[in-house]
Amino acid sequence: MKIAFFLTLVILVVELIGSYISHSLALLSDAGHVLTDIAAIGLSWYAMKQAMKPPNEAMTYGYHRSGILAAFINALSLIVIALVIGWEAYKRLQSPEPVSSTWMFISAGVGLVMNLYLGLGLSKEENINVKSAVLHMLGDAAASAGVIIGGIIIATTGWYAVDPILSFLIAVLIAFGAWKILKQTIGILMEGTPSGISIPDIVQAIRSIKGVYDVHDLHAWSITSGKNALSCHVVLDGSMSIRQSQSIIREIEHNLIHLGISHATIQTEDDGHPHKDAILCCDQEPEHHHE
Incomplete structure (x- = not known):
């Protein structure tokens, strides 16, 4: 996770420079996604260290839920980013602007290679906190691939509208993955029945x-x-x-x-204990008899 944090920071710098030079909204959108990657990985890294702390009188279950809270925050941040990207894409679609495809290739290529390396390397982890960070990485790899395809279309056809269209698709991709993680974390925080438990x-x-x-x-x-x-x-x-x-x-x-x-x-x-017969009961209290 430490390596992932610093490599993702490199991706952010490269894509910010590339988006400034190329004037690509899709690349800037991808950089925005990478920014949430850094926050996600940082939170996950911190949460993993917190989860290793032993239980105490204040936290009798230990700090395992810190990872769930990190995943919840990550998912919320992704949804906000997706909405912002979607809105910017809509505005840019109204008046497409020229984009330099060369810098789109270079910057998105760096992002694609690094995110695939990090995402696939951590993809076998079962921890939902790590999975939420991996989702950021793989989603960003897919977004970078989309930006490269967009650069090819712009270079061959000059159709600049593909840039905001790609941005919108990236936003949908981000939001879809974030919603899945958000539902999982809400279920855990609400003490819901775990997935796979009957x-x-x-x-x-x-x-x-x-x-x-x-x-x-x-x-x-x-x-x-x-x-x-x-x-x-x-x-x-x-x-x-x-x-x-x-x-x-x-x-x-x-x-x-x-x-x-x-x-x-x-x-x-024993069978003399006063209780309701329901399997699921939240308000069970012993019966009191008043004379």
Whole structure:
């Protein structure tokens, strides 16, 4: 990530100089995208270092969510950039201006090679924070390729309107990728059920264990990408010893690991505990009787 940060800074300088000399809005749009790359990579780099910090009394889950927050900010920044590029492209389309295709080739070529090198090198990472940064890089590589194609069209046909058209397409590409990351991060921050986790399958896996009468008040969420957690109440025989109940809990935890849940908090109860029977329940409170 450190190498990616400084190489992307080089791309930004090259494309800013190239856009100034060539007067290309598409290249300037790509430079704007590269600027968000630098912010994205910087945030991801910082978040990765933060996530390594151990839990403490203030942050009992540790700092894993710092990566999710970084990905969320990155996605929002990309959407804003896409809107700005789209608006500028619309204005330029009204009155296309001459563009130097030679500098478009040079600057976009540098961006294409470096972004492909960085993006493909990090593409196998599963961390959503790193994936959001990789999305920036690969999106910018695609944008650079588009600018090169645009330069070829301008050089052969003199059709300058292709420059703002490319800018608009780059904006759509940026916004589409950002929206996917934004939905993922919002789902995690809202404690939504993780992708690939089936609540019915979890309920079935718990109920299938001998000694478990029922399960309710079940919640599944992601602490961070790839680190899923669950809490639930299970109804056991009230006469069961603590040792016997621990054996059942270990079996439940074993089943949950195979379903993608790595951290589970399980509360045991007997059938006399007052509760609602719903599997999903947010307002469960013991019933109070008033005379």
